[in-house]
Amino acid sequence: MTELVKTVLKNDIGMEVTLVNFGARITSVKYPVIDKLQEMLVRYDTTKEFVSDPFYLGATCGRVCNRIENAKFEIDGQQYTLPANDGDNCLHGGDDNISLQYWQLEQDSLTAQYAKFTLDVSDGHNGFPSNVQLAVTYQLSENGALTIDYWGITDKKTPLNLTNHAYFNLGEKSCFDLQLKLSADGFLERSSAGIPTGELLNIDDMGVDFAAGRSIAELIDLNKFAQVKNEEGFDTCFVLKPESEIKAELRSVKNRVKMTVMTDQPSIQLYTGKFLDDPFRPYQGVCLEC
Incomplete structure (x- = not known):
């Protein structure tokens, strides 16, 4: 077909x-x-x-x-x-x-x-x-x-x-306005070409609280991890807590919409859409790739 x-x-x-x-x-x-x-x-x-x-x-x-x-x-x-x-x-x-x-x-x-x-x-x-x-x-x-x-x-x-590979915006114009929670212990270190090095880093190395429900803009702007700062966003594999039923939560305060993510997979690739281009705009949506 x-x-x-x-x-x-x-x-x-x-x-x-x-x-x-x-x-x-x-x-x-x-x-x-x-x-x-x-x-x-x-x-x-x-x-x-x-x-x-x-x-x-x-x-x-x-x-x-x-x-x-x-x-x-x-x-x-x-x-x-x-x-x-x-x-x-x-x-x-x-x-x-x-x-x-x-x-x-x-x-x-x-x-x-x-x-x-x-x-x-x-x-x-x-x-x-x-x-x-x-x-x-x-x-x-x-x-x-x-x-x-x-x-x-x-x-x-x-x-x-x-x-x-859906890009979620929950009706917002930018993923920056969305609040995100992740139930994760760590993330995979990777090269600038996106290849994991084999090292599992502690999520505390990012210096922001992913369990608190901050906006994606804050999770980027306040991040202490050099790669996130230099690349102006996430293209990061987070290793999920196996004991948590809800692995991620995405919320639009303006539209009063909350999306929860449950999966039997061990990780989520968080991608904040920096390379979206015409007819779209960078950061117009966020991917949560289980």
């Missing part, structure tokens, strides 16, 4: 989640704010614009989200070479990755509150080993929870690490 297929999930409180099969993406989340629906995401005006999107808006990213150093890895003594699409590194699975594929929307299971997308990826695609059968499901509850589940079936050893 190489045509756009859109579906909208709805619940009784009026929330609407729009999905599209290109990249198994979330293209819109509308939530009732003061008796009217308001957009919660950074998004394009039309669905067809997502096909040429370079920012991964709302996309399912992989086979391996984030970066693989020098675009290569080794399994059982065999080296695999990937497309280098981020300097010397492979980002989000390389060129022609799964966020740029037309997934199949499963019609038999589709309901007003549930959608399932599937994609078969061949052995050797973008240099990765193994045939992989992928599935992503979106479930909208009546109380406003959106649950994303991922499955992957492989026939060889292969790395597989999927995430969603």
Whole structure:
């Protein structure tokens, strides 16, 4: 299937989640704010614009989200070479990755509150080993929870690490105005190219309290960690506290909207959107990539 297929999930409180099969993406989340629906995401005006999107808006990213150093890895003594699409590194699975594929929307299971997308990826695609059968499901509850589940079936050893790349603004013009809480003990030290060094640093090294619910502007401006200051924002992997049910909380005071994040994954990549560009603006939204 190489045509756009859109579906909208709805619940009784009026929330609407729009999905599209290109990249198994979330293209819109509308939530009732003061008796009217308001957009919660950074998004394009039309669905067809997502096909040429370079920012991964709302996309399912992989086979391996984030970066693989020098675009290569080794399994059982065999080296695999990937497309280098981020300097010397492979980002989000390389060129022609799964966020740029037309997934199949499963019609038999589709309901007003549930959608399932599937994609078969061949052995050797973008240099990765193994045939992989992928599935992503979106479930909208009546109380406003959106649950994303991922499955992957492989026939060889292969790395597989999927995430969603929605940019949240909760109806604000900038992510700076949003308040953020994180339930994290530490974060991964990384190079200027975004590659983890292997060192786990204590969250206290940043000198700000991520449990207090400060604005993202304050978390950047008051930060004591040189990399955050120099890069004017976050592109940071935070290691989550396993004992906490709620891993992150994002709040718009103006719109009286709070979003909580729960995940079974060990970390969240916090990205504050510095490199968003035309037709958007830098820092227009924030990604919480589990």
